[in-house]
Amino acid sequence: MxxxxxxxxxxxxxxxxxxxxxxxxxxxxxxxxxxxxxxxxxxxxxxxxxxxxxxxxxxxxxxxETKLAASGAWLFTGEALQQASATAVAAHRAGRLAGRDVHDVTCSIGADLVELAAVANRCIGSDLDPVRLSMARHNCAEAVVAPVLTLADALRPTSRGTVVVADPARRDSAGRRTWRPGDFAPPLDELADAYPGRDLVVKCAPGIDPAVAPWAGEVELVSLDGQVREACLFGPGLATTARRATVLRSDGTQWTVTDREPDDTGVGEPGEWIVDPDGAVVRAGLVRHYGARHGLWQLDERIAYLTGDAPPPGVRAFRVLDDGPYSEKSLRATLRRFDVGRVEILVRGLDIDPNALRKRLKPSGRSEASVVLTRIGRSPRAFLCRAERIPA
The missing domain is CATH 1.10.10 (Arc Repressor Mutant, subunit A)
Structure with missing residues (x-):
């Protein structure tokens, strides 16, 4: 407890x-x-x-420590820390609002607010929880321009002319995670109704269906170091595209792909490499756009794996060593032939549990490899690969 x-x-x-x-x-x-x-x-x-x-x-x-850059002297509640945006993600989102007047109407302990205060023209934070508001006051005290903090209900507007930023709580009264926007606190539709005509930004879980927010002009999926962290909904006045995927790294590098880019990625036979696109790209429905950017093509038009003869820079890609129709028996024989004892298993398009399969395969060789399991058309296929980090 x-x-x-x-x-x-x-x-x-x-x-x-x-x-x-x-x-x-x-x-x-x-x-x-x-x-x-x-x-x-x-x-x-x-x-x-x-x-x-x-x-x-x-x-x-x-x-x-691994989530927030300035956490050493901060105050938290357990739930607030769990929901708080990682510093790199919060800073990226704040960067899109640089120079604007911003009101974070669910500021909680201030993890997003402190990043907004660093770039906004004027910054306000409010929350219904006086304890979290006191924590935010403490956590934001070192900001270059300390935000104005006030106790207020997110569904009762207390500012004018500001971009409204919200991060609704996504747990029910028993502390269980909820995926229904009507169960958010505040509910997603009520939040949108409370600010008609205002520029609105709402942070949500990555799995949200954008169709539940018809007011949103853009949905941005953001990952950090390979883990998809959030889906962010932007109102029409802030949207620059309909779908965007942004990939952040702790080393400060980042890149973005949007649905405004070409998506003329074809489908063809396997190349020398297989590329498993970042989860933000997959969730944003931008696999074809990403493939077109890097000269890759799909193994199957319904599967997110890409293939090609040269992988994109800065990614972990899989050099194909062997491939063929998949069965446990044939895969076990392939692992023995390549003397594989340590195996990573990636699966798309097949109902296979990688951990359970690894136990059944019982690899016992001296080398290591990655196995990519997928289907091409209706046929299951197995690729034995060597994973390599491609220089940026």
Whole structure:
């Protein structure tokens, strides 16, 4: 059960005594085996009334290290941290609103707000939860221009002339993830109805069907280091295309493909390489556009794998070593022939569990390889490959 922070907890954590306590507890192990000792140490340091809040904050800061660039001194709730945008993703989205007046109407702990404040002309943040709002005030204190923060309902407009940014909560009252836009908090349709004629940006889960938001002029799928992080809906006044895929890397590199680009990718026989496009490209329905950009073609018009004689720069691609019709028996023989003992299995278009198949294959050789399983037409096909990272 997640710890429920109180206003008193936040007041303490933001005080000099709270900062000292957090520093003193920062190196505690915080493992299941050390729990009793950790609690006893925290009680000695800051008293029993503050120990739980301090320990939870230390633990959440550790979890945030790989997600948020400036998390070392931030305050969080567990749920807010889970929903918060990774810094690179938040910064990318904020960049599209640079120079505008922006109002984040579900600002929570401020993970998006701090990036908006760095580029917006004027920035406002509001939330219904006073505890999270206090955390946002703390987390955004070091912004070059601190945003204006206010307690307000996202469905009751409190600003004029601003771009409205929202990140509705996507969990029900029992904490279970919900995929129905009507169950978002606030609900997606009510959010759109509350701001008629306004420029609206709504962050959603990657699996959302854009058809549930007919007001949106553009949907952008964003991935970070190979993991699809969000679908972002942009109102007509902010849209520059209907569908966009943006691929971000932690090293600062990024690229984008949109449906305005040519999609004249053909279907043909396997080339020297197989390319599994980034998940953002696949979810945005831009596989053909991506293939056309890089001179690739599809193995099957209904399958997202691409093939060609030269893979795109900066991707992990699969050099084909052998291929043929798929069956477990034939694949097992191929693995023995190539002396494969460690195998990665990728599947599209076939009802196969890679982990279960790997156990049944029982590879025992000395080399490693990747197996790409798919179908071409109605025929299942297996490709034995060597995965290679292509230089950017």
């Amino acid at each position: 997640a710890y429920a922070f109180s206003a008193a907890d936040i007041a303490f954590l933001r005080s000099s005594g709270g900062e000292d306590a957090l520093a003193a507890c920062a190196d505690l192990p915080l493992t299941a085996d050390s729990r009793i000792g950790d609690v006893a140490a925290a009680r000695r340091i800051c008293g029993p009334e503050h120990a739980a809040a301090v320990l939870e904050t230390v633990m959440l800061r550790r979890k945030a």
